[in-house]
Amino acid sequence: MASSGKTKELHLVMFPFFAFGHISPFVQLSNKLSSYPGIKISFLAASTSVGRIETMLNSTASTTVIPLTLPHVDGLPEGVENTSDTSPETVELLKVALDLMRPQIKTLLTNLKPNFMFFDFAQWWLPEIACDLGIKTIFFTVFTTISNAFVTSWFGHDTPPTIDELKKPPSLHPITLKTFQARDFMYIFMSFHGTPSVFDRLIKCFNGCNALLIKSCREMEGPYIDYVSNQVKKPILLIGPVVPDPHSGELTETWDSWLSQFPANSVIYCSFGSETFLTDDQIKELSLGLELTGLPFLLVLNFPANVDGSTELKRALPEGFVDRVKGKGVVHSGWVQQRHILEHESVGCYVCHAGFSSVVEGLVNDCQLVMIPLKGDQFFNSKLIALEWKAGVEVNRRDEDGFFGKDDVFEAVKSVMKDSGKEPAKSIRENQKKWKEFLQDDEIHNKYVADFVEGLKAL
């Protein structure tokens, strides 16, 4: 092991799945830990993502990004090494490539000899090779504990749960899922290209790791942490809320001057993160709903990598919409400086997909959250925020297919943005403030990190 010598250095290897929604939390974890004395980090990444990851990591001498070579997989175009470069048809092939990397990772670990390997949900084979090499493994789940509680509800089932069972997960009682949400979850039990399903990967990760690391804390998700702990029967380490470090740089002049024309807290920022795409119907209803509110808005809509964003926008937006909202609403496709935008004083409402980093960024910037969760963990994040923390609202959807209409969007925005002195807006704002304070409390963060490092050393 590398920790010999007087410094008692801990060498950690980070290995997220090839998706920025996964890479970002691993980067945030690395940034929290790299400033801790005696910690050295090696960050494994597909070679085409290295440059971007290096810009996200705090530049300390103790963190190194190590490029990986993805093997050739029939059907996966050369150079496609991240979910952001794939199409829905090829996305599962990234897991095929990942599974073929076992020998490469084994050689790398043999040379690096780290103390701990932090790995992601897809690398089900990792604990086995690490164990052979005497390296301890930490399964770092990038999802909220409520999402993990849902998944672990089905531990011990011989057959996949039915839609009706999925709608009433024992771990979430009394919270239930709608039919369209339960149907979406059938995905995790499906196998593609002969590789293990997400559920089978998760079981192997939970069972094989030495400990589970969750980016949450008792204050945020106490009962779910207890539930997961009971289900997985492994030590659980908590790193606390992973709130991104203060960002650097300024908001570009174009967006700054556009937003600055409007009164404080009046603009709706609407976006769906890095890998969530809306259907044509959803785009239509959402844009008409934003128009109905009468508030200024910045709507960001993205599309899979294999289609042209501006062509898709022209096709999907309602006829005449862009002209009608000119001066008050703007639609954009592509990456934006989300944290700078949410921080802008004119922005007061964030309509989003409930990706967890995004909701945290909304809460700490005093934006009222209106959530339209579209897949997977987003459904649970939204329930946590809207039903347990009561710090935001979810747009009403039809049970069977998840349809929402323009009026549903309008009503949800209205409920948090109009009459802020009346219920429910009043208590939602109070709760948002309470969570903002908690999420920004450095003392709590530092204590969690210190306890986590001690917990790691004790393993």
Ligand SMILES: O=c1ccn([C@@H]2O[C@H](COP(=O)(O)OP(=O)(O)O[C@H]3O[C@H](CO)[C@@H](O)[C@H](O)[C@H]3O)[C@@H](O)[C@H]2O)c(=O)[nH]1
């Ligand atoms: O144009 C953009 C889009 C995103 N971001 C940033 O990207 C991050 C997105 O984070 P989040 O909303 O948590 O994740 P996504 O990458 O959108 O979502 C994926 O990953 C999350 C887990 O990390 C899951 O909760 C989601 O379901 C999954 O879609 C945030 O820091 C945003 O500020 C930008 O800066 N600009």
